[in-house]
Amino acid sequence: MKKIAIIGGSYLQLPAVLKAKELGYEVHCFSWRDGAVCEKHADYFYPISIVEKEDILKECQRIGIDGITTIASDVAVLTVNYVASRMGLLSNPDEYSETTTNKYLMRECFTRNGVPSPRYTIADEHDSYHIEAFQFPLIVKPTDRSGSRGVEKVLDPVQLSDAIQRAKKESFSNSAIIEEFVTGREISVESISYKGKHYILQITDKVTTGEPYFVELEHHQPSTLSCDIQARVKKIVLHALTALHIEYGASHSELKITEDGDIRVIEIGARMGGDFIGSTLVRLSTGYDFLEGVLKVAMGEFTEPVITEHHCSGVYFLSKETEYIKKYIENSQDYPEIVEAEITDNVLRNIECSGDRSGYFIYKSKSKFII
Structure with missing residues (x-):
């Protein structure tokens, strides 16, 4: 039996653990035990922090794993x-x-390779930064976090210092990136790569809370962008993935499209998109099992993706701002389009990061499920 290591044991990694088991792999999971819901599903669980690279390497060498992923x-x-x-x-x-996990280094890579992205600078641990040529509003975010943690829109110089400190507090490296704010429509591009060849699977439309924190409230596939803009988006993303040396596995590219049709790459993760985008929505809208593809890349068993379906899929998240969707979650059996629904917290909060959300429902239908 082939052995795969999965790094991380939270609910985010659970789909990977379950799919790996379904594929017949022996699953070895590494994570702190606190919150590690994968512990009871993996064949072997190791209570080692995911940042302890040397310790995990020693265990993986001892085990003799055949592949590793997250x-x-x-x-x-x-x-x-x-x-x-x-x-x-x-x-x-x-x-x-580091180029694919640090937003500042990623921007530097984009600049060197002609990938269109917002103007930017860094605020480091010494609080030194230069924005003399920048125009407000600005976006401030940690250089090395995801899930909208520490992200804030800044309208004038008076707010900037507090926003930087908030972002740095969330940053592992105590640094923040400052960008000019790009107005427009938010999308993401879901891709998988093998031996440096990239396959774009789907484009996702996003709905966020808007300023100041821009936490995502909805995701919908496929995008309703025009065919011309989608073609331009795909060309830019393929170039950016190569520039970042993303050669294997999933990628999640976030972009903005301005009213004038200008395209800017905001950031790219060398991983699946969270919020069920990679683990669930792509499969529902295309018929392609993205999760299985990622695992098979890691194990060297990858085959070229085949799109077998053309449906709409999406997710709505519950919060104080979206209290109106609670009835859909509670009565999901009355809506045949809803394939999964859960209330994760009975307390509804105003959202400042994705961790403040209190539930969700996922749908699959012939057209976008609008509420």
Whole structure:
């Protein structure tokens, strides 16, 4: 039986653990035990922090794993590449790991390679930054976090210092990136790569809370962008993936489209999109099992994706701002389009990050499920 290591044990990694078991792999999961829902599903569980790369490497060498992956964690990507590169397993090059997990280094890469993105600078641990040529509003975010943690729109210089401190507090490296705010429509592009060849699977439309925190409230596939803009988006994303040296596995590219049709790449993760985008929505809208594809990339068993369906899929998240969707979750059996629904917290909060959401429902239908 082939052995796969999955880095991370929270609910985000549970779909990968379950799918790996379904595929007949022996699953070895690494994570702190606190919140590790994967512990009871994996064949073997190791209570080791995902940032302890050397300890995880030693265990993986002892086990003799055949592949290693993660599906929704930028921090875990660093460990996956570190272990794989030292064991001769398939992964993205370890020397480029930080470029795909640090927003400032990513922007530097985009600039060198002509990938269109917003103007930016960094506020480091010494609070030194230069925005003399920038126009407000600005977006401030941690350089190395996901899930909208620490992200804030800044309308004038008076707010900037507090926003930077908030972002740095959320940052592992105590640094924040400052960007000019790009207005427009938000989308993401879901892709899988093998031996440097990229396959775009789907484009996702997004709905967020808007300013100041821009936490995502809805995702819908496929995008309703025009065919012309979608073609331009795909060309830019393919170029950006190559520039970032993303050669194996999933990627999740976030972009904005202005009213004038200008396209800007905001960031790209060398992993699946969270919020069920990669683990569920792609499969529902295309028929392609993205999760299985990612696992098979790691195990060297990848075959070219085939799109077998053309449906609409999406997810709505519950919060104080979206209290009106609670009735759909509670009465999901009355809506044949709803394939999964859950209230995760009876307390509804105003959202400042994705962790403040209190539930969701996922749908699949012939047209966009509008409420």
